[in-house]
Amino acid sequence: MTSRPNKAEPRPKPRLYLVTPRVGDADAFAPALAAALAAGDVAAVLLRLSDIDERSKINAAKTLGRVVQDHGAALLLDGHAELVARAGADGAHLAGLEAFTQSLEQLKPDRIAGAGRMETRHDAMTAAELGCDYVMFGEPDDDGERPAFEAIEDRVSWWAEVFEAQCVGYAASASEVEPLVKAGADFVALGDWIWADPESVSTKIADADRHLVVPEIAV
Numbered sequence: 001m002t003s004r005p006n007k008a009e010p011r012p013k014p015r016l017y018l019v020t021p022r023v024g025d026a027d028a029f030a031p032a033l034a035a036a037l038a039a040g041d042v043a044a045v046l047l048r049l050s051d052i053d054e055r056s057k058i059n060a061a062k063t064l065g066r067v068v069q070d071h072g073a074a075l076l077l078d079g080h081a082e083l084v085a086r087a088g089a090d091g092a093h094l095a096g097l098e099a100f101t102q103s104l105e106q107l108k109p110d111r112i113a114g115a116g117r118m119e120t121r122h123d124a125m126t127a128a129e130l131g132c133d134y135v136m137f138g139e140p141d142d143d144g145e146r147p148a149f150e151a152i153e154d155r156v157s158w159w160a161e162v163f164e165a166q167c168v169g170y171a172a173s174a175s176e177v178e179p180l181v182k183a184g185a186d187f188v189a190l191g192d193w194i195w196a197d198p199e200s201v202s203t204k205i206a207d208a209d210r211h212l213v214v215p216e217i218a219v
Contacts (some may be wrong), residue, residue, distance in 0.1 A: 014181050014212045015043035016205065017168055019078075019139075019191040024050035026060035030067050032198060037071040039202035040209030043187055044074040044112075046093050054083070061087035076114060081106045091133070097123040104130060114168075117141065121158070128165040135159065136189060138170035138180075149176060153183045160184025174204065178211045188212065 018036060023029050033045070045068045049057045061077060065088050068075040074090040077083060081092040081103035091112025094100040100115045107113040108131055115127035116136040124135045137159070138152035146152070152169065159167045160183065169185030171177045173193055180188050194204045 011184075011214045012186070013041075013214055014185055015041050015187050016209060016212070017044045017046065017187040017189040018042055018194075018205075019046045019170075019189050020048050020064075021192060021195045022048050022050045023060060023064070024052055024056075026063035030064060032195075032201060033064060034067050034071070036194075036201050036205055037068065037073060039205040041212070042071065042073045042205075044076055044090075046076045046078055046189070047089075048078040049080070058083055058087045061089055065089055074112060076112060081113075084111055093136070095139075097127060100127050100132065101130065116168075121155070124155075124159065125163075128163060132165060134166040134168050134187070136168040136170060138172070139189065139191075140170075140172070146170075146172070149179075153179055156180060156183040156185050160186075171208070174207060177208045178213075181212055182215055 047061060047064055049060060057080065065075040077089050077092045079092060079094065081094065084092050084107060091107055091114065092103060093114040093116055094103050095117040097118060104113055112133045114134050114136060115132040116139050118124040118127060118135060127135060137155045138146055140146045156167055156169045166186040168187040168189050169180030169183065170189040170191065171180055172191065177188050190205065190208055194201055
């Protein structure tokens with residue numbers, strides 16, 4: 001795979017990547033999502049769907065996809081690579097190297113294939129070699145567990161220094177946004193904590209957006 005060039009180039013400003021709560025009623029969630037998208041520089045939305053039937057999942061993705069894409073962001077499904085085309089989504093986020101590898105053919109070359117929950121550095125490198133569009137570090141597992149934040153920072157920093165494939169750092173709280181930016185994340189994912197209080201979603205996103213400041217390179 002391609003490594004980053006030795007000569008330091010100006011680093012683009014990182015962007016936000018929103019991770020939705022589990023969504024079953026897309027019509028009810030659409031206004032909150034629209035407000036969230038308007039609050040900051042959001043590049044992508046990862047749609048996590050509730051355990052509903054396949055047709056309902058497709059309809060929900062179509063409804064929210066219009067909201068997301070009208071704001072110039074990409075809609076990614078959390079898994080469900082087989083539904084991406086039918087739902088009009090831009091791609092999918094796959095958890096684990098096995099799921100990523102199995103879904104790649106359904107997504108490439110026309111749609112985004114994101115790789116998350118890479119258990120080892122080797123897994124992340126393998127996903128990049130296979131053509132992932134980004135690797136995400138730090139997302140919780142199904143039980144809400146994740147590595148220590150220091151380990152996440154280290155993984156993001158290693159990736160940013162060596163590889164060209166883009167990197168998403170998952171911030172589990174507002175205090176993690178700036179450290180992930182400093183570590184070199186191209187995108188910062190915001191998850192459940194921003195949705196906990198419906199009245200403060202836009203404020204939290206706007207505050208996170210203000211912390212997407214790239215440190216100046218020492219000359």
